[in-house]
Amino acid sequence: MYPHERSLVQKLADKPFALVGVNSDESPQRLRQAMEKNDITWPSFFDGGMIGGPIATRWRVTGWPTIYVLDADGVIRARDLRGEALAEKVLELLKEIE
Numbered sequence: 001m002y003p004h005e006r007s008l009v010q011k012l013a014d015k016p017f018a019l020v021g022v023n024s025d026e027s028p029q030r031l032r033q034a035m036e037k038n039d040i041t042w043p044s045f046f047d048g049g050m051i052g053g054p055i056a057t058r059w060r061v062t063g064w065p066t067i068y069v070l071d072a073d074g075v076i077r078a079r080d081l082r083g084e085a086l087a088e089k090v091l092e093l094l095k096e097i098e
Contacts, residue, residue: 008087008090009042016072017090020042020045022044022053022059024050024051025046051064066080067080067082069081069086071096
């Protein structure tokens with residue numbers, strides 16, 4: 001998914017859009033290595049090195065990857081979209097605020 005996410009971040013760099021990751025790798029160092037290896041340029045938070053970390057628990061994440069699409073008001077508008085379906089939903093929400 002990283003190439004598609006990277007493309008979306010680059011394509012929407014001048015738009016009110018943010019991609020934020022949450023990572024359950026075993027350590028912050030492992031997260032940094034994964035970000036460098038995969039050219040992840042967006043923020044990615046370390047969630048305690050476990051699947052049931054505090055962020056995943058609060059957001060009811062039961063598996064990885066889980067994707068939430070939030071609108072400008074922070075309302076969840078979609079979940080677990082991938083590829084073009086994700087890009088289309090993001091563009092739809094951007095049109096709503098333009």
